[in-house]
Amino acid sequence: MVDTSAVKGALRRQQIETPSWAYGNSGTRFKVFAQEGVPRTPWEKIDDAAQVHRFTGVAPTVAVHIPWDRVDDYAALAAHAEERGVRIGAVNTNVFQDDDYRLGSVTNPDPAVRRKALGHLLDAVDIMDATGSRDLKLWFSDGTNYPGQDDVRTRQDRMAEALAAVYERLGDGQRFLLEYKLFEPAFYMTDLPDWGASYAHCVKLGPKAQVVVDTGHHAPGTNIEFIVAFLLREGRLGGFDFNSRFYADDDLMVGAADPFQLFRIMYEVVRGGGYDPDTGVAFMLDQCHNIEPKIQGQIRSVMNVQEATAKALLVDGDALRAAQEAGDVLDANAVFMDAYNTDVRPLLAELREEMGLHPDPVAAYRASGYFEKVRAERTAGQAAGWGA
Numbered sequence: 001m002v003d004t005s006a007v008k009g010a011l012r013r014q015q016i017e018t019p020s021w022a023y024g025n026s027g028t029r030f031k032v033f034a035q036e037g038v039p040r041t042p043w044e045k046i047d048d049a050a051q052v053h054r055f056t057g058v059a060p061t062v063a064v065h066i067p068w069d070r071v072d073d074y075a076a077l078a079a080h081a082e083e084r085g086v087r088i089g090a091v092n093t094n095v096f097q098d099d100d101y102r103l104g105s106v107t108n109p110d111p112a113v114r115r116k117a118l119g120h121l122l123d124a125v126d127i128m129d130a131t132g133s134r135d136l137k138l139w140f141s142d143g144t145n146y147p148g149q150d151d152v153r154t155r156q157d158r159m160a161e162a163l164a165a166v167y168e169r170l171g172d173g174q175r176f177l178l179e180y181k182l183f184e185p186a187f188y189m190t191d192l193p194d195w196g197a198s199y200a201h202c203v204k205l206g207p208k209a210q211v212v213v214d215t216g217h218h219a220p221g222t223n224i225e226f227i228v229a230f231l232l233r234e235g236r237l238g239g240f241d242f243n244s245r246f247y248a249d250d251d252l253m254v255g256a257a258d259p260f261q262l263f264r265i266m267y268e269v270v271r272g273g274g275y276d277p278d279t280g281v282a283f284m285l286d287q288c289h290n291i292e293p294k295i296q297g298q299i300r301s302v303m304n305v306q307e308a309t310a311k312a313l314l315v316d317g318d319a320l321r322a323a324q325e326a327g328d329v330l331d332a333n334a335v336f337m338d339a340y341n342t343d344v345r346p347l348l349a350e351l352r353e354e355m356g357l358h359p360d361p362v363a364a365y366r367a368s369g370y371f372e373k374v375r376a377e378r379t380a381g382q383a384a385g386w387g388a
């Protein structure tokens with residue numbers, strides 16, 4: 001039997017980080033649909049992130065993206081976040097939007113471009129110093145479009161050199177999370193295409209180099225929960241970029257496409273001891289809300305992660321082990337599915353009430369009038385969207 005008060009205690013401690021870029025306008029390469037009331041500045045993005053925490057109680061940090069969230073004074077931005085009841089989380093770098101990066105950033109054949117890209121990564125660590133952030137999230141769009149375009153092996157050397165320089169610069173209590181992605185924007189070869197490549201670079205450098213699993217960055221059918229179990233066992237799972245994919249890197253709401261997969265992932269996190277905040281596994285969202293309201297989309301996503309986590313915590317470990325050891329395939333599977341098929345919404349509603357929150361965060365947010373207020377206020381100026 002699973003102790004539900006222990007499950008609630010664990011859920012109360014959960015921390016899910018929302019990304020600043022989820023609050024701004026975003027879209028596909030075909031169209032960015034502008035929405036009313038979106039933030040005009042990084043300060044306003046933090047205001048919106050604070051609303052997600054206000055109504056869910058489990059989203060106390062917001063990731064920033066440089067230069068989309070460039071400000072003159074990052075300590076002041078961190079103080080602004082604290083004032084709003086949240087903190088700045090991971091600092092995300094951007095070495096993919098300058099013309100200079102046409103042939104890559106840190107793996108570019110031109111040493112001057114490589115120096116520029118590395119400079120940006122090192123500047124991001126300065127920002128972490130100012131904001132008190134622990135994590136630097138590194139995603140590289142680097143790769144090639146055509147066979148023979150550049151030397152695959154030399155590009156790995158360049159990648160290793162840049163990562164070593166960043167690693168060297170990290171202070172105490174700081175680490176980098178190295179993301180991988182199967183393809184896009186490079187279509188033939190990506191320099192960090194999978195967890196194995198990220199993992200190998202991290203292992204060479206040391207414990208402050210960790211792998212981040214973006215759930216949308218795999219080929220269809222990939223067993224992501226196996227990757228999670230493996231990385232946790234090796235002490236190299238730095239965190240997640242949660243989102244859903246139907247086709248490629250869709251960045252849709254986590255748990256929307258395949259809640260069962262999310263449950264299986266969260267089960268491996270719990271099983272591998274990666275759930276407690278002090279183990280350093282960061283639960284981050286990496287999503288864009290192109291057609292739906294953004295703050296509500298983030299609230300819904302946080303709730304989806306909570307639901308999958310609750311189900312994972314409800315797996316009866318003793319019964320599962322007994323069935324596994326007895327080789328009882330169907331019983332073991334049934335124990336697993338019992339947890340997945342549990343409706344955890346009443347448990348989460350109860351937990352929220354115990355935390356002094358409204359049991360239905362979406363309804364509470366809608367009733368709060370926040371959207372109407374910011375829609376009226378934020379009428380002037382350029383919206384701070386993806387790529388702004």
Ligand code: AOS
Nearest residue numbers: 092139179181214241249286
């Ligand atoms: C890109 O595909 C990666 O998922 C990045 O983590 C992230 O989405 C990007 O840096 C922000 O749009």
Ligand code: ZN
Nearest residue numbers: 179214241286
């Ligand atoms: Zn990502």
Ligand code: ZN
Nearest residue numbers: 214216217249
């Ligand atoms: Zn992505």
